[in-house]
Amino acid sequence: GEEVAQTPKHLVRGEGQKAKLYCAPIKGHSYVFWYQQVLKNEFKFLISFQNENVFDETGMPKERFSAKCLPNSPCSLEIQATKLEDSAVYFCASSQTGVPYNEQFFGPGTRLTVL
């Protein structure tokens, strides 16, 4: 597709429940990024993939967050045992290999509310 797609748009979970978010990158894009935007608007990088391989996971909270990009499937971000502070909008972005490098195009986001 020509735009990054994310599902669901909204997700509500009770504290301690699992949350799973999905992202379909732009067709032909090799890199997928996950960012977390909290209420103060600040973006925090979580993890990136080059195809199905983890490229950079320096932003991932190790304990409860995991992510995958498998061939022929949407990428996913999973949060086990959600906490109140996980409430945020989670954006997925993708970029291509080739020039111009590193232009990142964002999906519409998934708003996660943890009650």
Place this chain on the structure above:
Amino acid sequence: GENVEQHPSTLSVQEGDSAVIKCTYSDSASNYFPWYKQELGKRPQLIIDIRSNVGEKKDQRIAVTLNKTAKHFSLHITETQPEDSAVYFCAASGEGYGNKLVFGAGTILRVKS
């Protein structure tokens, strides 16, 4: 790691006036500097970007300048219109493919008609 600071946090201008948003970065290895516009409840949209081999880039009413020596870059919007009202984010990234973006904290721009 990279740290990006953005100023001002809010900016109000009269329709038709110019708006300038400034960012500084810390990592001299950064060489890609995009600007995103985010409307309320929407995705960030890339509006312009600049790479370190260029000092200035313009696209209609939007321009970006980069000073690599001083490690700062700026967004200039001329002839502002009400539809320019949004949150603007600067970001910095390193050389090559797949590098994460490090964002500034954002500037809320209000254009009063």
